[in-house]
Amino acid sequence: MDIEAYFDGLCLPRNPRGIACFAFVIKKDGKIIHSGSGLAAEPLSEQATNNVAEYTALIKALEWLYENGHASSKVVVSGDSQLVVKQMAGEFRVKNKQIIPLFQKAALMRKKFDDLTIKWVPREQNTEADSLSERAYNEAILKDPALLDKM
Numbered sequence: 001m002d003i004e005a006y007f008d009g010l011c012l013p014r015n016p017r018g019i020a021c022f023a024f025v026i027k028k029d030g031k032i033i034h035s036g037s038g039l040a041a042e043p044l045s046e047q048a049t050n051n052v053a054e055y056t057a058l059i060k061a062l063e064w065l066y067e068n069g070h071a072s073s074k075v076v077v078s079g080d081s082q083l084v085v086k087q088m089a090g091e092f093r094v095k096n097k098q099i100i101p102l103f104q105k106a107a108l109m110r111k112k113f114d115d116l117t118i119k120w121v122p123r124e125q126n127t128e129a130d131s132l133s134e135r136a137y138n139e140a141i142l143k144d145p146a147l148l149d150k151m
Helices: 050-067 082-088 099-110 127-143
Strands: 003-012 019-028 031-039 074-079 115-120
Touching (some): 003 127, 019 050, 031 050, 031 127, 050 099, 082 099, 082 115
Parallel strands (some): 003 074, 074 115
Antiparallel strands (some): 003 019
């Protein structure tokens, strides 16, 4: 039984220093078995960037998979962030100081899996994680409407 994971992050209404949110969806045999989303960083902070949100989404997905006994499963993780996918594949260097610790954490998590592939997909193939990250953004604004005034 193959496991699929999809991750996505965003930082709105501006990047950087917006409201950075992450989301991930885990599927087994094509059915969603778990999903998660939330804030990836303190809103309006230096850490609130799209790339921080994307890496946070990947890490949260890997952590959930590991903690729920999928380390020995065949796992395919898909995301629409070319930067994250290419950095994880070693095709792009990690230069941003904010991203280095997140990259290192993702790389350490990845080593805990027997058969894990991280691949890029176009946004159209990542709609569930994409809409979850947008929902997390809307929830953050509903909880604290003053965030938009502070921008």
